Amino acid sequence: MTVTGRDLIDLGFEQGKALAGALAYVNANGIEGDALVAWAAANKPAPRIVLQDAPAIRFNLEAETELEQENVDKVRQSMDVLMRTPTLRAGAVMPDACPAGPDGTIPVGGVVAAQNAIHPGMHSADICCSVMITEFENAEPKDILDAVHQATHFGPGGRPNGMRYTMSPDLYDAFRANGYLRDKKILQAAQEHLGTQGDGNHFAFVGRSKANGTTCLVTHHGSRGPGAGLYKLGMKDAERFRKELSTGVLKQNAWIPADSPEGEAYWDALQLIRKWTKANHNCLHAATARIANADMKDRFWNEHNFVFRKGDLYWHAKGATPIDDEMLPDTGGIQIVPLNMAEPVLLIRSNPTEVNLGFAPHGAGRNYSRSAHKRAMGGRTEAEIFAEETNGLDVRFYSGNVDISELPSAYKPAATVRDQMARYKLADVVDEIEPYGSIMAGDWERDAPWRKKAQAKHAARARLEDEARRR
Incomplete structure (x- = not known):
């Protein structure tokens, strides 16, 4: 038979x-x-895991305007779908939350705990996006801003040969020993992207401590090319596991079982990416101090697009600042929360509770997309908007082109985020770094070669069409 x-x-x-x-x-x-x-x-194979009844969410966010209500509704709807992912055991939303994709995608300002699972899509391609602060003994804000302008690099890609910072040989060897990070493109990016900050909402911010008047440098950026490469490889493996192990789970919520060989290698890779990112911040701060001939008084940092482990739970924070000491092996209990270029950077302290689940906001968040904000600014020139929103500040765009979508009006009101952070007892503010100035990438795509080529092609076509009409 x-x-x-x-x-x-x-x-x-x-x-x-x-x-x-x-x-x-x-x-x-x-x-x-x-x-x-x-x-x-x-x-026979084990039955496929199906979607679960969603566990409760700690929702530390409320609307104060019609626009904010639309944002809150979208965040809640996305979290409701997300929490049906069968690995998740707890979730929270911070006051700076905003949607980050289709329903079921973890929002910015979202936190979830997964049991024995690592979800690459829940830390995003900007792995270990983080903030570092250096307090100087004897420096003026302008000198530090000028110095970091020399030290840093914004925009796409890495630094050209001859202008690179040196990656630690030990860290490079650790990359080569990891099953994910030994990828040739990742290794190349790890060397070329050190000392770069990318684009979008990443920045170098200089201000004075409200508590003691010292000048402080704050940088904000993630793991650049190495992190993006790891994310891509992680999502590929997670998708394979999603198809093998589950049914009904959204593609963006695929996971790698933490106790699998791939999960162990991915976890180790995350820790190495964390070290690389911290080194990336450190090299810029050290170079700034050297250029400005300034003495460091204190330096610390924290990440907000990362995965943190407690037992068999893997806490995924997509734009949320951890305040639990167990998740922060190399900080002294003070965390950094930037708002926007015209508002103070907050230094906070807190303890884990049933409300915050060990996290606080990471910034101000957005109520609408970059493109929607640009449309809302119609009727005024770029120069008028820039002058109004940066009045009294030394704000610079590395590319030379203003990015309207990164000005203060693009973000949620800082006062709203601060009020809700206090209302829900998420954290206490212990100091404020009052703004002097900042540097961001700006609209570098405006002068990108591909854009100029497309514009030239369009202009040539228009000329030919015009000539044809005249014949």
């Missing part, structure tokens, strides 16, 4: 590679009848 695929499906197998392999095995070994039933019971 020949066993058929239908026979094995009736005994609990599913269509796919496992069915084909099982079919070949049982027929090659003449397994049939009661022996076949026993063999199938012992060897």
